[in-house]
Amino acid sequence: MEGLKKDVIRHVVSSLGSDYASKSAYNYYNALALAVRDRLIDNWIKTQRSYYDEKAKRVYYLSLEYLPGKSLMNNLHCLGIYETARKAMSDLGFSLEDLAEQEWDAGLGNGGLGRLASCFLDSMATLGIPGYGYGIRYDYGIFHQVIEDGKQVEQADNWMRVGNPWAYERGQHLFPVRFFGEVKNWTDEYGRLRHTWTAGDTVLAMPCDMLVPGWDNHHVINMRLWSARSDVEFDLDFFNTGNYLGAVEEKIFDEKISKVLYPSDQIEEGRELRLKQQYFFVTATIQDILRRFRKKHQDMTELPQSVAIQLNDTHPAIAIAELMRILLDEDLLDWEVAWDICVSTFAYTNHTILPEALETWPVSLLERMLPRHMQIIYEINARFLREVERVARSEDCGQLCHRDLDHLKQRVSLIQERPIKSVRMAHLAIIGSHSVNGVAALHTELLKARVFDDFQRLYPQKINNKTNGVTPRRWLWSANQPLSRLIASHIGTGFVRNLDELTQLEPLAADPAFREAWRAAKLENKQRLQAYIKRKLMRELHTEHLFDVHIKRIHEYKRQVLNLLHVVTAYNRLRHGQAADFTPRTVFFGGKAAPSYFMAKRIIHAINAVAATVNADSRVNDKLQVVYLPNYCVSQAERVIPATELSEQISTAGMEASGTGNMKFALNGALTIGTWDGATIEMAQAIGPELLFIFGMREDELVSLRQHGYNPMLYYHGDEELREALDMLRSDAFSPGQHGLFAPLVDNLLHGGDRFFVLADYRQYLGAQQDVGRLYLDQEEWTRRSILNAARMGFFSSDRAISQYAREIWDVAPMAGLQNGKGA
Ligand code: OAK
Numbered sequence: 001m002e003g004l005k006k007d008v009i010r011h012v013v014s015s016l017g018s019d020y021a022s023k024s025a026y027n028y029y030n031a032l033a034l035a036v037r038d039r040l041i042d043n044w045i046k047t048q049r050s051y052y053d054e055k056a057k058r059v060y061y062l063s064l065e066y067l068p069g070k071s072l073m074n075n076l077h078c079l080g081i082y083e084t085a086r087k088a089m090s091d092l093g094f095s096l097e098d099l100a101e102q103e104w105d106a107g108l109g110n111g112g113l114g115r116l117a118s119c120f121l122d123s124m125a126t127l128g129i130p131g132y133g134y135g136i137r138y139d140y141g142i143f144h145q146v147i148e149d150g151k152q153v154e155q156a157d158n159w160m161r162v163g164n165p166w167a168y169e170r171g172q173h174l175f176p177v178r179f180f181g182e183v184k185n186w187t188d189e190y191g192r193l194r195h196t197w198t199a200g201d202t203v204l205a206m207p208c209d210m211l212v213p214g215w216d217n218h219h220v221i222n223m224r225l226w227s228a229r230s231d232v233e234f235d236l237d238f239f240n241t242g243n244y245l246g247a248v249e250e251k252i253f254d255e256k257i258s259k260v261l262y263p264s265d266q267i268e269e270g271r272e273l274r275l276k277q278q279y280f281f282v283t284a285t286i287q288d289i290l291r292r293f294r295k296k297h298q299d300m301t302e303l304p305q306s307v308a309i310q311l312n313d314t315h316p317a318i319a320i321a322e323l324m325r326i327l328l329d330e331d332l333l334d335w336e337v338a339w340d341i342c343v344s345t346f347a348y349t350n351h352t353i354l355p356e357a358l359e360t361w362p363v364s365l366l367e368r369m370l371p372r373h374m375q376i377i378y379e380i381n382a383r384f385l386r387e388v389e390r391v392a393r394s395e396d397c398g399q400l401c402h403r404d405l406d407h408l409k410q411r412v413s414l415i416q417e418r419p420i421k422s423v424r425m426a427h428l429a430i431i432g433s434h435s436v437n438g439v440a441a442l443h444t445e446l447l448k449a450r451v452f453d454d455f456q457r458l459y460p461q462k463i464n465n466k467t468n469g470v471t472p473r474r475w476l477w478s479a480n481q482p483l484s485r486l487i488a489s490h491i492g493t494g495f496v497r498n499l500d501e502l503t504q505l506e507p508l509a510a511d512p513a514f515r516e517a518w519r520a521a522k523l524e525n526k527q528r529l530q531a532y533i534k535r536k537l538m539r540e541l542h543t544e545h546l547f548d549v550h551i552k553r554i555h556e557y558k559r560q561v562l563n564l565l566h567v568v569t570a571y572n573r574l575r576h577g578q579a580a581d582f583t584p585r586t587v588f589f590g591g592k593a594a595p596s597y598f599m600a601k602r603i604i605h606a607i608n609a610v611a612a613t614v615n616a617d618s619r620v621n622d623k624l625q626v627v628y629l630p631n632y633c634v635s636q637a638e639r640v641i642p643a644t645e646l647s648e649q650i651s652t653a654g655m656e657a658s659g660t661g662n663m664k665f666a667l668n669g670a671l672t673i674g675t676w677d678g679a680t681i682e683m684a685q686a687i688g689p690e691l692l693f694i695f696g697m698r699e700d701e702l703v704s705l706r707q708h709g710y711n712p713m714l715y716y717h718g719d720e721e722l723r724e725a726l727d728m729l730r731s732d733a734f735s736p737g738q739h740g741l742f743a744p745l746v747d748n749l750l751h752g753g754d755r756f757f758v759l760a761d762y763r764q765y766l767g768a769q770q771d772v773g774r775l776y777l778d779q780e781e782w783t784r785r786s787i788l789n790a791a792r793m794g795f796f797s798s799d800r801a802i803s804q805y806a807r808e809i810w811d812v813a814p815m816a817g818l819q820n821g822k823g824a
Contacts, residue, residue, distance in 0.1 A: 007035035029102035033165035040211045044220035056130040063117040063312035065109030069634025078213040104159040107141035110265040111553045122471040123802040125214035128814035134285040137225035140260040145631045150608030174204040175284045197372035204229040205284035230254035264594040266357035282319040304344035308810035311348045314425035320432035321373040347435035360422035381414040440658035440679040468658040469798035480642035482521040500794035509787040529643035546585035550648035554593040554600040557655040568725040574620040583773035590629035609734040649674035652756040654699035663796040669786040687792040695768035696761040715759035
């Protein structure tokens, strides 16, 4: 402890240039972070050296998004120095919790996809897998949300304004990134056609490394994030021409590439700068991967034995064309050889089946910005379509019938002709990869049967499932110390590394004393949340209420509106005196809406309007409260999830690819009210469906309802309570003086076809909520189920997910000496 204290003080003075006697929490947080980083860097160097010495096969995880959140607590826990740090900082006059609050969340992602990437890096580090995360170091992460007059207002997230003590910026290792220009064709000495791309613009990519430690194993992997730097200051021409200010403008223009994260989750933006971001990130990453590979290899055909590249959705899919370009134009390999290398190296994970999220890029834009890549994509497509034709005409063409060949070719082509001629990035990712995976069993089945059915017939082995998982380090151990300590006192700490060990809790569910202790841990977390809400929102929570929580991005398919209709109905019952048996509850909502997503923003407004009415109504507010948590983010999730009793996972069946919040809640002892969707299905199977509150129509039932003509008006007319709730929303009951404010929301349900089947599931949802309320009154039974939920969540560890990727897709093994967890 004395060592750590000394290091902190030394950093306050020599790294931060401050007086250690002036007790600034900000300085002491930074100094502590630097002292922790010092303890990581030696192991990072040793880890990287061991990959090199042992010629280990490396895994590269390419993702435009990461959501690490805060690093301090997690890193202290991984290093096993949490208690030491707590005591050291307390000696210096600080509470560790308060210091941790000084850190800004690294919010370099929108939601599930980015958070999954961060859980995966944690698991690779813990399992000892030679992994690297690659991404973009956005200057501005996901916007900061404030709620003003009930509405979302976005503020810039200047997360690095005061620096980032965790990152190493490596200004000496810059990679050039080229755009625009033209392609020259030439013939080599063997008469083969060759291509040279001379680019118009060049920008530089600077690596910033964030260290990701494993759990208690000395293994530290790297998350390398690229930051755009102009090459202007290295260009002496502008001095000579005297255009100094012009050059500065160009510099600012170049550095715009990594300025901001696009805040639209599962909605395509199709903006030129976004494509620039993708290629910027991809080319720098591929150059870095090949630089490392070439240190030990000359023969490029050995690449797939040494390198596995996982594409996190299609955002980095241009990497396939980029690797082809390098192999063809720089290494001068033949097409077939280059293509084999690519397909064997790449694998692609799909994270959504929402059509509005499937990426396409206009051919005209690609031709201008990346002319050589567009040529390559055309060539990939031509060869692929010839192959499709060959397979279709062959005898064993199965269900492919060559009468429909033209249609089939149009459907699978990399190029779509309408509404504008564009490249379908998912098709590029599928044919350029040896593995395509979905993220939960149902999702993968839907990929095979619906979205990519043609590809499933063409490549029956390619599409596979890897159900998501979450890291128990952050989402149980670090976020929920009261519960973790209780668990550890009964079964030891092995569950942090091997989550299956939680099954040892099962017999304890029958032990009244353990149940009481379990409830005490929950209450402690509820009280902690109460204190936080009081500080932040100046509101008093009732900890004896059932805490019912719906936190995630705001999206129509996630059906926050269904939850809101339940709240309005509960409100009506209470004020009409029809709810004598109502179980008091506080309903929490939280989540950001894409700034351009009108309906999602209106949903936020409606929730806040209902909250204001309900909370102000003294007839009901001792029994029902509604809280909107502004600026939902990773660190807020860490506070809210441990305090949650009811987890809302109520997406339209078939639409949530997996969900990972669902896992975090159950792991922390919340019971789930949910639809038969995403990974909630597998959770119900692992836990026992009777221990969750499952309701609503299933995916196949919805398909048939749609086919037979779904008419939301029938539900409206047939259900008095539903009608009352919708009429209130449409009138100005919650928006006095602003008549019609929420009409778009209601009209969308009644006259817009209710694409997400809110009305179809309303009555069943109410029934399930009634069951929840009733069960909560029986605290012994509730607690028993809560314990069993957590005990059966072992499968949903990201360690299990990553082990499957490693074995079944990447063909990589943990580093020697790390297989059983602890390293040397
Ligand atoms: C975001 C942008 C484009 C495509 C997908 C996403 C995304 O975040 N998808 C989410 O991925 C999570 C991780 O796999 C899943 O758990 C969510 O269900 C899915 O919506």
